[in-house]
Amino acid sequence: MKTSSSILLSGIAFTIFLSTTLINNTFNGKTLIHQKQKEIKIDTPDQDRFVKVNLVQGQFTEPTEMAVLPNLDILVAQRRGELMLYKNQTKKLSQVAKLDVYFKTGLSDVNAEEGLLGLTIDPKYASNQYVYLFYSPIGKSVNRLSRFKMVNDMLSMTSEKVILEFYSQREICCHTGGSLAFGPEGLLYISTGDNSTPFDVPKQQFVNKGYAPLDNRPGLQQYDSRRSAGNTNDLRGKILRIKLNEDGTYSIPKGNLFANGEAKTRPEIFVMGNRNPYRISVDQKTGFLYWGEVGPDATNDDELRGPKGYDEVNQARKAGNFGWPYFIGNNYPYKAYDFTNGTNGPAFDAEGATNNSPNNTGLATVPAAQAAFIWYPYGESKEFPQVGSGGRTAMAGPVLYNKPEASPYPAYYNGKLIIYEWVRGWVKAVTMAPNGDYLSMEPIMANLDFAAPIDMELGPDGKIYVLEYGKGWFSKNPDAGIVRIDYLKGNRPPLVSSLIIEKPSGLLPYKLIAKVKAKDADGGPLTYVWNLGNGLKKTTNIPELQHTFTKAGEYPISVQVFDKEKASAKSKVISVFAGNEHPKVDILLTGNKSFYFPGKPVNYQVIVADKGAVVNKERIYISNSYTEGTDLAGTQLGHQQAAQTLIGKSLMAKSDCSTCHKISGVSIGPAFDKISAKYQKEPKAVDYLASKVIKGSSGVWGEVPMPAHTAMKETEVKQIVEWVMSLSAKETNIMSLPTIGKITPPETISKNKSVLTIKASYTDMGARGLKSLTTTNIYNLKSNVIHLSDIKDFYGFNRDENELFNLTQNNGWIKLSLIDLTGISAINLVVSSQPIDAGYDVEIRLDQQDGMILGKSNLSKLNIPIEGITDNKFHDVYIVFKAIKNTNKATISLKAVSVESK
Known part of the structure; x- marks a missing residue:
């Protein structure tokens, strides 16, 4: 996608153009205004300068959200109710509170997502020590926002001030939201999920199938998201915005969606039409709200129901409706659907969808829907190809800004939004126009691996902290932890690309030969410390180790590579087996x-x-x-x-x-x-x-x-x-x-x-x-039929949209790479149409364009016998086309090539 923008890609550097001329450009229906003047080049930062600093690992059980305190201590909420505190000075983790929360259903095969969900600290925490928690108290079907006070590194349970709570249907799954974030002017944002079941009603003919849950039959309220996200009078499926008062009450700030108190609305609503806005972030300069929206599961568009599922990253510059369950992605509309007979109604109207569900307590027509900022399906995205494919769990991180005194990251990232993926594991930097319009995205921290990142926060030091849930749901994961992202402006740690074990098993005595591929990004010498298991380590100055095991066992082999500044990187772990050999x-x-x-x-x-x-x-x-x-x-x-x-x-x-x-x-x-x-x-x-x-x-x-x-x-x-x-x-x-x-x-x-x-x-x-x-x-x-779409090496031909090869010059060739010619008696040319101009010779040549001729014919005969090759080797075969006269026009259109056996 090309736009006339203030930032243009040029090689590996970005070029900024500034001038007195105003240029208007439309992107996604919005007008961008840019100025062009003088050109400044900014080199793309080296991704290998981003490093993970592990602060704590393997000690969390389902961490959900964190807050970095002014002294760089870190509070972490765990879904099952524990509040954990990581001390920056001692590097120790301890439990500072345990809330009695609802986190497990009483039904088999149904997982609850409720519990201790959200955490943030007061903007004035240094003076008031206020902590805000969003949780699901046991014994009452609500989700609750409360304020607590930290006293001597413990959460005072008696200090709780209940600020807000609302009904949440339990014993179902899913969608809780729960993220908390403060924006400018001390306004608190609270994300809430639609509290609706995305699954199918058991033993019914007409079911949801992963599309928008619109089932309004009696007794099936949890299958109807119009009762929550699509309801202007319900706090579920929303992002709320409130102004906190010192006594634990709140007021409604100007600019909320229903701030004037209209009938059948809730004034706390800032954004409605959300499915599961799981992680939110507020730009501290512009006040723009960002969130990742975890989308539905349908894999294909459906004529009766509507669009396939998309995850979204959204931006709200002001209050608005973001569509769910009436729209998804780029305002792709769902259709009303009758679950009693399987018939559909019209597509919902983006200017104001009708909510005629009997479960609706709000307005009959919801506000106009806004399209997503970024959207992508399970498969590859045409609009945003960099997001890849696979499972989807979109998350929104902070907008980065340079610190006046000493910025921890390059100025290149100033003003960029950081987004990330819980399942796919990537992190991207999103470049925006001055008015906030999307321009592009690119990898950031591209060389780092993350174990299901579930929260990303900016610390008071301006650095990014990442909370890793770990790979595995509803459990204590050994890879769960907190990491800090540093950018090394000086020496960089080594890069380890692979660990190779020549023979991963053998009878005793078993001789291990291990090699590592590593390099020093700054060109210095490396030292290799090999971990052979059972506490045995060996050090070498070369990237290879030979060691003989005399005792049977399974041994985890890894290597840590150090540069001259003692910066290091670890390889993966490969198990080898002494005493048994692979068959x-x-x-x-x-x-x-x-x-x-x-x-x-x-x-x-x-x-x-x-x-x-x-x-x-x-x-x-x-x-x-x-x-x-x-x-x-x-x-x-x-x-x-x-x-x-x-x-x-x-x-x-x-x-x-x-x-x-x-x-x-x-x-x-x-x-x-x-x-x-x-x-x-x-x-x-x-x-x-x-x-x-x-x-x-x-x-x-x-x-x-x-x-x-x-x-x-x-x-x-x-x-x-x-x-x-x-x-x-x-x-x-x-x-x-x-x-x-x-x-x-x-x-x-x-x-x-x-x-x-x-x-x-x-x-x-x-x-x-x-x-x-x-x-x-x-x-x-x-x-034996070689389709031309599989051919990569050719000359003189072009490949058209129908995957046909058309000869564009008087001479040309195609290459069949590394094939066995044993028993091959002929090569057949498959053409798209007859007749073919016979004014061409075709030669089958061995290994090179001018190699030994195996067979020859003109195009009046499409079956070309070849000389037998019996050396049992793999050869390149060139099919060479030559015009008999230079005045011949190229009329050859090939569809496939096949080989024929004796």
């Missing part, structure tokens, strides 16, 4: 090693060797499948052998799967070992589960849906699923293919199922004190 699995094929041919058997043999043990043939599992292929050069043809735990598990860790699932622990999604056990006897478990991951799923393990992952590659999803299935592999009774046999491909394979994968795995019996080890070998064969 070896080979798949042997006869015939061509690159392609399979429809109707022609592929002869295979699987050979397993288990060093130091006898192979148990019942533990061999062999299967085949047809999966989506990548480009011909990129597809890993032939063998791919590795320990199962090092493939799928690694892919899983890089995805958002670990946020909702644990290997064996409790989280919002089922544990991986339970999934593995459930599907062990299903012959097509891998295909079934992979489809669920890609398309999304709900209702199998409970109400919480699994989002679609349409951007993930099918091959990688299957590797993740294979790792999951390996967790209970010893219990499997799935029928395996024989160790020697034939696989006959069907006569027709669709384009997106173009790779035949033969997979063989073996799980050994383990060794004394060591678990079983699994090795999987995969052999990939491409379809």
